[in-house]
Amino acid sequence: MSRDDQSRTVPISLERSTPPACPNLKETVREGLRALSDSTEIQNGVRQHRFSGTEADKAHAARWLASRFETPVDPERIILTNGAQSAMVLALASVAAPGDTILTEALTYYGLRKHAHLQGIRTETIAMDDDGAEVEAFEIACRKFAPKALFLMPTLHNPTTIVMSLERRQQIVQIARQYGVSIIEDDVYGVLPERVPAPFGALAPEITWHITSFAKCIGPGVRLGYLVAPHGKAAQATLDRFYGMSTWFAAPFSVELVNFWLHNGSMEKIVAGVREEAVARQSIATQWLAGIPFRTRPDALFLWVDLRGIIEQDELVAQCAARHVTIRPGRIFATDPNLSLNHVRLVIGSPESRDELEAAMTVVGGLLQTARNSGSMTGVC
Numbered sequence: 001m002s003r004d005d006q007s008r009t010v011p012i013s014l015e016r017s018t019p020p021a022c023p024n025l026k027e028t029v030r031e032g033l034r035a036l037s038d039s040t041e042i043q044n045g046v047r048q049h050r051f052s053g054t055e056a057d058k059a060h061a062a063r064w065l066a067s068r069f070e071t072p073v074d075p076e077r078i079i080l081t082n083g084a085q086s087a088m089v090l091a092l093a094s095v096a097a098p099g100d101t102i103l104t105e106a107l108t109y110y111g112l113r114k115h116a117h118l119q120g121i122r123t124e125t126i127a128m129d130d131d132g133a134e135v136e137a138f139e140i141a142c143r144k145f146a147p148k149a150l151f152l153m154p155t156l157h158n159p160t161t162i163v164m165s166l167e168r169r170q171q172i173v174q175i176a177r178q179y180g181v182s183i184i185e186d187d188v189y190g191v192l193p194e195r196v197p198a199p200f201g202a203l204a205p206e207i208t209w210h211i212t213s214f215a216k217c218i219g220p221g222v223r224l225g226y227l228v229a230p231h232g233k234a235a236q237a238t239l240d241r242f243y244g245m246s247t248w249f250a251a252p253f254s255v256e257l258v259n260f261w262l263h264n265g266s267m268e269k270i271v272a273g274v275r276e277e278a279v280a281r282q283s284i285a286t287q288w289l290a291g292i293p294f295r296t297r298p299d300a301l302f303l304w305v306d307l308r309g310i311i312e313q314d315e316l317v318a319q320c321a322a323r324h325v326t327i328r329p330g331r332i333f334a335t336d337p338n339l340s341l342n343h344v345r346l347v348i349g350s351p352e353s354r355d356e357l358e359a360a361m362t363v364v365g366g367l368l369q370t371a372r373n374s375g376s377m378t379g380v381c
Contacts, residue, residue, distance in 0.1 A: 009324070010324070011321070011324045011325060011326050012324065012325050012326070012351055012356055012357075012359060012360040013326045013347070013350045013351070014325060014326065014327045014328075014346045014347045014348070014350060014351070014360055014364070015326050015327055015328040015345075015347060015350070016347060016350050017158065017216065017301050017302055017347050017349065017350070018219060018220060018301075018347070018349050018350040019215075019216055019217060019218065019219060019274045019278070019301055019349045020274060020277040020278060020281060020301075020348070020349040020350075020351075021219075021277070021352075022269075022270055022272075022273025022274050022276070022277055023273060023277075024269060024270070024273055025218075025270060025273070028261070028266050028269070028270060029257075031266070032257045032260050032261060032266070033257070035260050036253065036256055036257060036260070039256075048252060049249065050080065050249055050250055050251075050252045050255055051239065051243060051244075051249050052079045052080055052235075052239045052249065053078065053079065053080030053250070053255065055075070056259070057080055057255055057259060058075035058076075058078045058080070059075055060258075060259045060262045060263065061073075061075070061078045061080065061226050062074070062075040062078060063262065064226075064262055064267070065078070065201075065212070065226065065228065068187070068190055068191060068199060068202075068212070069198060069199060069201060069202035070198055070202060071198075071202055073201075073228065074231075074232060076231075076232030076235060076236075077205075077228050077229050077230070077231060077232055077234075077235050078226055078227070078228055078229075078235065079226070079227040079228075079229065079235050079238060079239060080224065080225070080226060080249065080250045080255060081213075081224075081225040081226070081227050081248055081249065081250060082223050082224075082225065082247065082248050082249060082250050082251070083213050083215060083220070083223050083224065083225045083250075084186065084188050084211050084212065084213040084215060084225045085111060085115070085225075086225060086247070086248040086249075087211040087212075087213070087225045087226070087227035088111070088112060088115050088184070088186070088211060089115050089119075089248065090227055090238050090242060090248060091184045091209040091211060091227060092115055092116055092119055092121060092149075092184070093119060093238075093241070093242075094209065094229070094234065094237070094238045094241075095148050095149040095182040095184065095209065096116075096119070096121045096148040096149060097120075097121075098119060098120030098121065099120060099121075099122070100121055100122065100147075100148045101121070101122040101123070101124055101145045101146070101147045101148065102116060102121055102122070102123055102124075102147055102148055102149040102150065102151055102184070103123070103124055103125070103126050103138070103141050103145070103147045103149070103150045103151065103181075104123050104124075104125060104126070104150075104151045104335050105125070105126060105127075105128045105132065105133050105151075105152070105157075105335070106125050106126070106127055106128050106334065106335055106336045106339055107128065107157075107159060107160060107330075107333045107334060107335070107339075107341075108151065108153065108158070108333060108335055109153060109158050109186060109333070110332050110333055112151055112186075113335065123335065124141060124145050124147065125335040125336040126138050126140075126141045126150075128162075130162065131162065131164055131165050131168045132152070132154060132157060132162050132164035132168060133150070133152060133164075133168075133172060135168065135171045135172065135175065138150065138172060138175055138176075139175050139179075142175060142178075142179040142181060143179075146179075147181055148181065148182060149181060149182040149183065149184050149209075150172070150176060150181055150182075150183050150184070151184045151186070152164075152172070152183060152184070152185055152186070152200070153185075153186045153187075153188075153189075154169060154185065154187075154197075154199070154200065155187055155189055155190045155193065155196050155197075155199065156189035156190070156192060156193065156297065156299075156300055156301075158186075158189070158302075158333070159302065159304050159328075159330065159333045159343075159345040160295055160304045161295055161296050161297050161300040161302065161303070161304060162295075163193065163196050163197070163297070164197070165197065166197035166198070169197055169198075169200060169203055170203065172200075173200065173203055173204040173207075176204065176207055177204070177207060181207070182207050182208070182209060182230075183200045183204065183207055183208045183209070184208075184209045184211065185199055185200040185201055185208055185209065185210045185211060186211050187199050187201070187210060187211060187212045188211070188212055188213050188215060188216045189216050189300075189301070190212060191212075191217050191271050192216065192217060192271070192274065192275055192278065192299050192300070192301070193297065193299045194275070194299070201228050205228075205230060205231075206230050206231065207230060208228075208230060209227065209228070209229060209230065210226075210227070210228035211225065211226075211227055211228075212225065212226050212228075213225035213226070214258060216301065217270065217271045217274055218270055218274070222254055222257070222258060223250060223251055223254050224250045224251075224254045224255055224258050225250070274349075275299050277349075278298070278299055278300065278301055278348065278349065279298045279299060280354065281348040281349065281354060281357055282296060282297075282298050282299075282300070282303075282348060284348070284354055284357055284358055284361060285303060285346065285348050285357065285361050286303070287361075288361040288362065288364065288365025288366075288368075289303070289305065289365060289368065290369075291369070291372060292305060292306075292310070292365075292368050292369075292372065293305070293306040293308075294306060301347060301348060301349040302345050302346060302347045302348065302349075303345070303346045303348070304330070304343055304345055305343060305344050305345075305346060305368075306342070306343055307342045307343060307344060307368075308342045310368060310371050310372050311367070311368065311371040312342060313329040313330055313331065313341075313342050313343060313344050314329055316344060316364075316367060316368070316371075317329050317344065319367050320363060320364055320367065323363045323367075324363075325360045325363045325364060327344050327345070327346055327364065328344060328345045328347075329343075329344055330342070330343030330344055330345060333345070346361075346364065
């Protein structure tokens with residue numbers, strides 16, 4: 001263990017997919033808060049609920065979503081939520097009842113299964129390849145399980161960083177329509193890449209519940225998400241069902257702050273800054289993984305590292321923790337218990353600075369290189 005490892009007492013986290021702070025974030029937040037404090041309606045932020053969002057909120061959201069959808073989005077389809085996870089709860093409850101089944105890929109965001117099982121909804125797994133969910137596996141599962149929905153993260157898939165091709169998306173849509181299956185699309189990373197296919201919410205709006213938020217392009221402290229329902233009646237039915245339950249609706253101050261940034265163009269600058277910082281951090285991280293197989297993209301917030309034949313994932317996690325670096329084992333993303341998996345996810349955005357990321361990657365990369373060179377799967381001394 002190096003002297004730096006011994007002297008560090010606060011762990012460096014590479015486990016939570018928090019976006020890095022762009023250079024102008026501090027001043028942008030200050031500007032937004034000053035604008036809110038000068039508002040003549042500031043008292044409404046503490047006196048009023050904001051169930052599903054006002055017409056003005058939805059108009060701001062629709063303009064922002066239109067840039068991602070590459071087509072206008074009907075504001076009546078939009079529900080403002082307390083982040084993407086709240087949107088996920090609403091979407092699940094809107095497409096499935098206790099005892100129903102939804103499909104997920106063999107690797108997926110682990111929180112989805114927790115939310116589904118809390119609602120009594122069963123989950124079944126379909127295989128995936130380098131382009132995401134396999135078409136044939138999806139169709140077989142439709143016949144076998146009669147699922148209510150398919151959950152997908154087609155753009156910067158968590159944890160693999162896969163971006164599903166347009167052709168694959170269109171094939172998935174065709175089967176979903178044929179079997180009457182809804183699509184729940186988690187698109188929280190969708191604005192980070194500059195050139196990616198249109199989301200399912202644009203390709204098949206009539207069957208898609210599209211989820212996004214600002215947690216991955218600004219930070220989790222901005223508790224605001226958008227749930228785009230298939231049509232206005234579906235959005236209203238969801239609102240009617242959950243009306244009065246305050247845990248899912250967005251905090252008015254968060255909404256006002258985001259609306260201000262959307263109106264004055266700051267949001268686009270923030271996203272561009274996060275993307276630029278992600279590219280720089282990817283460069284730092286990948287240089288420590290020479291000879292180690294991994295998957296990522298220059299605009300992704302994490303890397304999916306293949307440890308097969310090098311070191312067991314839990315052993316690497318433990319050894320990193322002993323050196324004050326925390327990482328996530330890949331097994332937590334697996335939905336198929338029979339899937340042979342020996343990976344870890346390394347997040348580049350959560351360290352406070354590039355120097356802190358460099359320090360963490362020195363530890364992770366050093367352990368991996370030593371393990372690879374030793375040719376042993378028992379770990380590193």
